[in-house]
Amino acid sequence: MADKVLVTSRFGRSMLGRFAERFALLETAGKPADQVFGAAELADVRALLTMGGQPLGRETFEMLPALGAVICYGTGYDGVDLKAAAERGIVVGNSPGANASAVADLALALLLALMRRVLPADAYVRAGGWSGAKPSPMLKPPRGLTGAKVGVYGIGEIGRKIATRVAGFETEVAYHSRSRHDVPYRYIGDLGELVDWCDVLLVAVRAGPDTENIIDAEMLKRLGPNGVLVNISRGSVIDQPALIAALRDGTIAGAGLDVYAQEPYAPDALAEFPNVVLTPHIGGHTLEAHVAMQDCVIANLAAYFEGRPLPYPVEA
């Protein structure tokens, strides 16, 4: 019989197909496991598959007496209570870097769409404004990327790939992270100084308790009225109400967001701004990235069920 894997996040059909070929999947579709399955069914579940950003801790672990492995689909594991897992001897795995290229690509997609006003431009053309020679903010040239000062916050695999890409656009790139890394960009040891310096702030830091709401009202003020912000990391890194206020009163020029404080939920206030680009957490969402992430998940699950160490463990 195939090994059981409890799936606690909502995944698309195309994502689960390869897992279903090798494992017996028990899907809760986001509901508490004990609302969907009986205790007998859950008693011998040894592995759990989750989106790393979704809360997962003691409450769920207690429903699963045999649980020994939590495998995150993707890079993130910020939703997983690592302490609770360690106490139970549950190993935690992820898919490090498997979607880094796709996420970095989306960061640039958001940045370029925002700075070059691709969304209002497209709407203007489609509505016939261009052919009708209607006045439009489109006629006023925006600030472009050439010569812009770009600050990358977080220089892990995704941050590095973002830096490589954006440097190709004739920009000046600097970064901040807890320590200096071996990358060909200027290191700024203080986040506030990076924000003061840059025109464009790209948030790629790994989310955690130490980064919660670190981009707050004060930081947004320091980014300034010509500054733009792109976040492909986690919504928790930005004080979302402060961001909404900053967009409303022109404290910053605009924002490109793939992640939000509470997903799947982008506040209505954000959706009203013309100077934002909003995507529904699709950073790692490409065919290639999914195949790479699935490879990591399958390798982690196979190793666990065969009694071997996880090839892609989360380093606590």
Add this chain to the structure above:
Amino acid sequence: MADKVLVTSRFGRSMLGRFAERFALLETAGKPADQVFGAAELADVRALLTMGGQPLGRETFEMLPALGAVICYGTGYDGVDLKAAAERGIVVGNSPGANASAVADLALALLLALMRRVLPADAYVRAGGWSGAKPSPMLKPPRGLTGAKVGVYGIGEIGRKIATRVAGFETEVAYHSRSRHDVPYRYIGDLGELVDWCDVLLVAVRAGPDTENIIDAEMLKRLGPNGVLVNISRGSVIDQPALIAALRDGTIAGAGLDVYAQEPYAPDALAEFPNVVLTPHIGGHTLEAHVAMQDCVIANLAAYFEGRPLPYPVEA
């Protein structure tokens, strides 16, 4: 008295401001010059400022007996009848490369927005589809850029800048132009072979009689059902009705267009497709690019009125 410059294209206020400080501008706002100004007023016009893509030839030249210089704002000069100008001894100038970075940036903006479905994704979030967990094509991961074969058609200044940028996205880049250039990308001597090979075709060729409708129904068929097309060059390079048919019946996967067969006019049929991104010829439309282009225009006009050769002449 300031030297007269006839302005035959429609320019935004912000674009003309710097010229008005130095020259006496006579604006036709796109109308035939003799409908706006009397013959006496036009008699001593020695220089003309135009968007290079707009038709300009004998008919206008005949209204301007003293005309000696046609200065194009931007890189293009495909609308100017160079033969007619040469016969009259009229010199033609442009702003070579001044907007190349901005145009290359927009090519990437269109490509990324198209491939990562940024426009439908933004609409999905704003309309509440994401928070309502509504089914959406967004849930099906698209093909991303990682590992994609990217064909750049035309390797002038813009094509080179596009190639540099897109190579940073972990793609494989090849190019076609009339001859091999000293660039670190694979040269494919036949356009059709480039199109057969690539997943993404970026059109950056200089428009002219030899490239008219060169991307035709046959080429689009060779690009294929997974192929995407981005054009930031001129609409004339693509057989637009063939492109519309190819988008309608799935002959190609999608298109990002900044330029059209007849501007300012994007066909209604295009505006109905979800798999296109349409911008109103804003490739060179950034503050930095405008300043650089204006510098070229001013240098060309100043030289001409002082009897010096144009610093930025069009090489016929």
